[in-house]
Structures are given as C-alpha cells and as structure tokens.
Amino acid sequence: MVVRGEGTLETLSSAGFRETPLGPGTLLWFTPGTVHRLVNRSGDLELLVVMQNAGLPEAGDAVLTHPPEVLADPRAYQRATAIPAPDEFDDTASAHAAMSRAARRRRDLAIEGYLALRDRVAAEGGGALADLHEAAVRLVRDKAAGWRHHWERGPLGQAEATGHHLGEIAAGRGEHLSRAAVYTADSPPGPLRNGMCGMLKVWDLDGARPLG
Numbered sequence: 645m646v647v648r649g650e651g652t653l654e655t656l657s658s659a660g661f662r663e664t665p666l667g668p669g670t671l672l673w674f675t676p677g678t679v680h681r682l683v684n685r686s687g688d689l690e691l692l693v694v695m696q697n698a699g700l701p702e703a704g705d706a707v708l709t710h711p712p713e714v715l716a717d718p719r720a721y722q723r724a725t726a727i728p729a730p731d732e733f734d735d736t737a738s739a740h741a742a743m744s745r746a747a748r749r750r751r752d753l754a755i756e757g758y759l760a761l762r763d764r765v766a767a768e769g770g771g772a773l774a775d776l777h778e779a780a781v782r783l784v785r786d787k788a789a790g791w792r793h794h795w796e797r798g799p800l801g802q803a804e805a806t807g808h809h810l811g812e813i814a815a816g817r818g819e820h821l822s823r824a825a826v827y828t829a830d831s832p833p834g835p836l837r838n839g840m841c842g843m844l845k846v847w848d849l850d851g852a853r854p855l856g
Contacts, residue, residue, distance in 0.1 A: 646670040649689035654681045658770040661762055706840050707780035708754040709761055715779035725750050727838050747838035825854040
C-alpha cells in the first residue's frame with residue numbers, strides 16, 4: 645500500500661517485464677519468483693508492506709539478483725551478500741558504517757545483475773527467469789528445513805487456530821472467546837539493522853505477553 649509519494653514498481657515475472665505506476669492508495673502484491681525493484685521518483689515514497697510469511701526473506705528465502713557467475717557459486721554469493729555482525733566492532737558508529745557499506749555493495753551488485761536480467765526478460769519473456777529460479781533454489785535448498793518453524797508458528801498456526809474456532813462455533817461452543825486478550829511486545833534494543841529492503845527493526849513476537 646502506497647502511503648505517500650510517487651514511484652514505479654518494476655517487475656520480472658511469468659508475464660515478462662512490467663512497470664506499474666505507484667501513487668497514494670495503490671495496492672498491489674506479487675507471488676514468489678517475482679523479481680521486483682522500486683523506483684522512488686518523488687523522493688518521498690512511503691510504503692506499508694505486509695509479508696505473507698514474515699521472517700523468511702530476511703532468513704535467506706529471498707535471493708538477490710547478482711550476476712550469474714556469483715549465483716552459480718554459493719561461496720561467492722555468501723561473500724557478496726554477507727553483512728558484518730555488530731559485535732565485530734568496538735562501537736555502534738563503526739558497526740553501523742561498516743554494515744551500511746556492505747549493504748550498499750550488495751545492492752549495487754544486485755542492480756548490476758538485475759539490469760542485465762531485465763533486458764533479457766524484456767527481449768525473451770518470462771521464460772528468461774528460469775536460470776535465476778534454478779540458481780535460487782540451489783542456493784537456499786539446504787536452509788528450507790530450518791524455515792518450517794516460521795511457517796508452523798506463524799501462518800499455519802493462525803490458520804489452524806481459525807479452523808478450530810470455526811468448528812467450535814459451528815458446534816455451539818465459544819470457550820475461546822473467554823480467553824480474549826490484548827498482547828504487546830517490547831521494542832527491540834539497539835539501532836536499526838540492514839535488511840533486504842532497507843533499514844529494519846524486528847520484533848520477536850515469541851516474547852509477546854498479554855496486557856493485564
């Protein structure tokens with residue numbers, strides 16, 4: 645959802661290359677495998693973003709569009725995408741500067757690969773994404789088993805709870821309503837960190853607690 649400003653969303657998908665204008669009130673979404681780039685034309689573009697499976701992109705589910713030779717080598721990809729940990733530095737300012745430099749380097753390399761891929765998709769259609777998709781699966785397949793808890797404790801858990809509630813209501817029972825509560829989670833300490841799409845602050849909802 646675009647909150648303010650104007651821009652363009654460039655996408656590479658099975659439909660090929662497309663440019664979608666963005667303005668206040670624009671709502672759109674895309675499915676896995678869609679390569680996307682935001683162009684902030686007004687300089688003050690502000691978005692509200694909701695992830696389908698929160699946590700997975702930052703855990704490595706999203707693969708950057710580095711050049712093919714980098715995507716073909718897991719070690720080269722790791723070096724190109726790594727962000728140093730804050731505890732590697734003596735002070736917060738040094739850590740933030742080093743992390744920002746690393747994030748900009750991987751961004752620039754991803755744009756280099758994206759521009760070449762965009763030209764290919766524009767010329768050949770969505771089928772030109774096959775090499776990228778195959779490389780992405782190779783890069784992340786060993787991590788997939790470790791991501792299941794994000795899904796099980798998040799989207800799947802919520803869907804199963806909803807199904808249980810519907811069954812209870814259909815049977816004339818509403819005991820779950822008596823457990824209604826309002827939850828809160830503490831703001832995490834420390835500065836924002838570099839994420840896939842900018843600066844992030846992440847709340848650990850496993851530590852959420854009901855308000856008394």
